[in-house]
Amino acid sequence: MPEVKLTAEVRTEFGKGAARRIRRAHKVPAVLYGHGTDPIHITLPGHETLLALRTNNALLSIDVDGTSQLALPKQVQRDPLKHTIEHVDLVLVRRGELVTVDVAILVEGEAAPETLVVIDHTSIPVEADATAIPTEIVVSIEGLRAGTQILAKDVKLPEGSTLGIDPDALIINITGAQSEAALEAELAEAEAELGIEPTINEDAETPDEAAEGESSEESTNSEQS
Template identity: 35%
Template sequence: MTDLFTLDAEVRTDLGKGASRRLRHANKVPAILYGEGKAPISLTLEHKNVYRAQQEEAFYSHVLTLNVDGKPVECLLKDMQRHPYKQVIMHLDFLRIDAKHVVQVNAPIHFLNEDVAEKSGGTVVHHVKDIAITCLPADIPEFIEIDVANLEMGQTIHLSDIALPKGATADELAKGESHDLAIATLNPPKGSSDDDAEEEATEEAPAE
């Protein structure tokens, strides 16, 4: 493995739950590679290499290279099954890609300047942690940065407000205005609305 996004894989012919169980006991991860109109291939990867790679955020949206019996195949991770309580990767699904064909990925969001926005006493609330986008493999971003420094109290940033990377489109916006997702909101301090309402009611109440 030359880097975290290149993994060695072996084709496996021993299939079924029993075979997968034996692989896990041998510290290997069963996987499948499919897509691009080609037949699915069942694979085996070293658990230690997969576990180390999946600790990197970019692993989930980055173009990966699988060395399948020595032949490189570019792909994306489409699904990962984990053990419910052990630090064990149970199964991986990889999707073959072609540099000329667009792909759908979930790009993680990095929020910037939250401390600046919260100086007013409010709290920045994240409504989503990633954005589903469609683009060519070469245009897949490692993450999408959203600056919240200028958020005003009670204001919400929506998907249509986000400047996406060149060549990328937001999947939800393609469905229409009703799918303009809320991304983040600067919420006022807890209880401030109730306090203001109570104060206004007191001011408006007639003197006895």
């Protein structure tokens, strides 16, 4: 994974007021820590940081006062409405250091017809070199039939990476899709268990009403002829 270089400024003001001023200047408050060092409170450029963190597990090269240090995003706080970054926690890493991170599962292809794809894990923990962390793991379900299960040990990892989860953990389960009648029966059973009365459409005609209507229509036609 290529490093993304960001130039940081040391932060000397703290608190909500200071954080708001930093964001108004289109910058991001952050903290850099790890390896037994004291936390360093810094400010990052807003736009560049936003672009860098679009990549999962982005490896950042943070330049602070002319000294560059490698770091991984540990926690990213985002504004749910503006989709801007509010704060970033960064953890220091070294080249050659093994780290465990959650890597997203990317499902490709389409399973066999009349199947249902159940994804039990959208990401899995993986141990890898800090400078070679995969951004995603691709899993193909093309043509897989009902009854197929993909376990963690079946997932193909990039060279140098190892699983950080039970090898027999279920990742993806391919099951048979339920028919509409089966779904309705299951819903009716669930409603019965909860004591919910079936909904009756008062506007719908009963079989007797429908037959009576047809008989009346036939009589009218006979009178007209």
